[in-house]
Amino acid sequence: MIDLRGRHLISPSDLDLREISSIMSLAQSMQQNLSSYASLCRGKILATLFYEPSTRTKLSFESAMLRMGGNILGFSDASTSAVSKGESIADTIRVLDSYADIVVMRHPKEGAPKLAAQYSRVPLINGGDGGHQHPTQTLTDLLTIHMYLGRTSHLKVAFCGDLKYGRTVHSLIETLARYPGATFYLISPEELRLPPRLKEHLEQHSDCALIECRRMEEALPAVDILYMTRIQKERFFNEADYLRLKNSYVLDSDKLAQAKAKMLVMHPLPRVNEIAYEIDSDPRAVYFKQAELGVYARMSLMAHLLGVDGL
Amino acid sequence: MIEVAAIKKGTVIDHIAAGQGLWIFNKLNLGQLGHPVVLLMNVPSKRLGKKDIIKIENYTDVDTAMLGLIGSSITVNIIENEHVVDKVPVFIPDEVRGLFSCGNPRCVTNSDAYVIPLFHLHDARSLAYVCEYCEEITKVAWK
Structure with a gap:
């Protein structure tokens, strides 16, 4: 497994083809032998910050972390978080990165995850930003x-x-x-x-x-x-x-x-x-x-960014 | 013709296309500097026909990145003891921070006021810049 520990994923160009290949390879292995990875992220927490509605991306991230033995927290509606009180992206991230080991963010504004990554001390994944990247x-x-x-x-x-x-x-x-x-x-x-x-x-x-x-x-x-x-x-x-x-x-x-x-x-x-x-x-x-395969791709990605392989 | 005395020390921004001097004056906030500033407009010029000139006394820290975006004809002369001691090159900057807004209304820099827009030069001929955040192209149009 290639070492991607601590990296953010904002755009696919953040990964070279060798790194993508490593993520694909682990994802295939996870699909074939899911139970072997059930404790891979024990003790790890994923924060899901969804400022825009999502079904598949949010749930597949949550499923991916739960299938690796980790936990999840977050929000799926900005109106139920401090964002509705006018909190900036920067402040939200500066607080949440102490609550979680990895963050996935979806935002309607293009470039928002890139901005968030500048303030995040833990790996931040772009879960879709406006019409920009996914x-x-x-x-x-x-x-x-x-x-x-x-x-x-x-x-x-x-x-x-x-x-x-x-x-x-x-x-x-x-x-x-x-x-x-x-x-x-x-x-x-x-x-x-x-x-x-x-x-x-x-x-x-x-x-x-x-x-x-x-x-x-x-x-x-x-x-x-x-x-x-x-x-x-x-x-x-x-x-x-x-x-x-x-x-x-x-x-x-x-x-x-x-x-x-x-x-x-x-x-x-x-x-x-x-x-x-x-x-x-x-x-x-x-x-x-x-x-369905999205779950394995996201499991593998998070395992890479967290630097856990444990096999 | 109106005579304006030479400055002893400071900056002369010369060869500004006629009509752009007042705009540059405002954009560079020269009225707020607290130093004597003279804006000359429609001065006869061999090179341009007519030009604007700005003279700033006792101040040399002019934002040449902005001037480079406005026009390659502009020259910036640094004056000491009434003589030109340096000509600061004015060129189109590869990177621009905070001088203009992203043209993409969906860009995060247009909604989060604390973010300083950052652009990278995409095409010098058309003054097209790519936004660091949303990667959309914004063409600089000053007038």
């Missing part, structure tokens, strides 16, 4: 891809939906681009295209190919993975724009019939209506397994 979803996605396809390089991946505010897309595309031979199909309405800065970064710092499409059908026959995303109501300042765009892309069985037999349909969840329920029983639909 590095632990990326670890979950990489683990899923690795377990189903056996590789993370030379992949053809279609990203579909909200590529502008979709933090899971930003984190994953930036990370997959670091592996050789990636081709990305970017499927989105004009208003929700990948941010120009990120596109420019990919073009300048990787050998990936970027292909922009307006229709899902243009990419489906070619790709190894279709990564669907939700059009996120909470990221829009204007409800009319959300209502106009929310049904832009829907994956149904007619469309899926055009895909490869071993293509993966992934989704960070929650879904609204962008994947028809009829798809759930298709063996290519791996989004619920993806959510």
Whole structure:
């Protein structure tokens, strides 16, 4: 296990590929032999600071810590904490890092976890900041891809939906681009295209190919993975724009019939209506397994950041 | 033409594009320095046609990072005994702290007032800077 003790995880680029590989390797071992790790974090406390609603990320972090024998504390609604009295992020962190050994934070403001990490004496993990980054979803996605396809390089991946505010897309595309031979199909309405800065970064710092499409059908026959995303109501300042765009892309069985037999349909969840329920029983639909694997990815990450291996 | 005496000691900010002098005067808080300051506007210039000049007596600690963002034509001369003893280079800074706000309304620096915005140069030609926190690009537009 590579030593990541004491480090923060704010963006996937905080980890090099060797470190990601170490996290993947331990996560796979945890999945295969869960009971062996039941005491790995005994005596450790995870603080979950969720300033924005979350189901999967928060619960999978809590499950991950509990499965390793540790404890959890925190809040999932800023209105029930001192934040509602006007406490700053800096002050909250300066106090909470003495109550816990590791912190995960979700915040609607972009860059908030980076700011928090400047004040934290214990490892701080970004659990999603606005439309910016979601590095632990990326670890979950990489683990899923690795377990189903056996590789993370030379992949053809279609990203579909909200590529502008979709933090899971930003984190994953930036990370997959670091592996050789990636081709990305970017499927989105004009208003929700990948941010120009990120596109420019990919073009300048990787050998990936970027292909922009307006229709899902243009990419489906070619790709190894279709990564669907939700059009996120909470990221829009204007409800009319959300209502106009929310049904832009829907994956149904007619469309899926055009895909490869071993293509993966992934989704960070929650879904609204962008994947028809009829798809759930298709063996290519791996989004619920993806959510399950998130627990192992987060167990492994926390074990690395806490510097516990104990095996 | 109006004559303004040379200063004995201090700083002369020269070759400011005409019209930007008052803005720089305000942005650098020169009125609050407590030293004599002269702002000359629309002075004939061979290089610029017309220019603004600022003379500050007994003060040399001018924020050249901000001047670099405003224009590469600006020169900063340090004066001792009525002579130029140093020309401080003005260049576009690689890092800017606290001089402007992030253009991303969802950035934490726009909601937490104690955070000093920090930017890294992305493109010098368009004066585009990347925010340290949200990584969005903000283009500096002074006027």
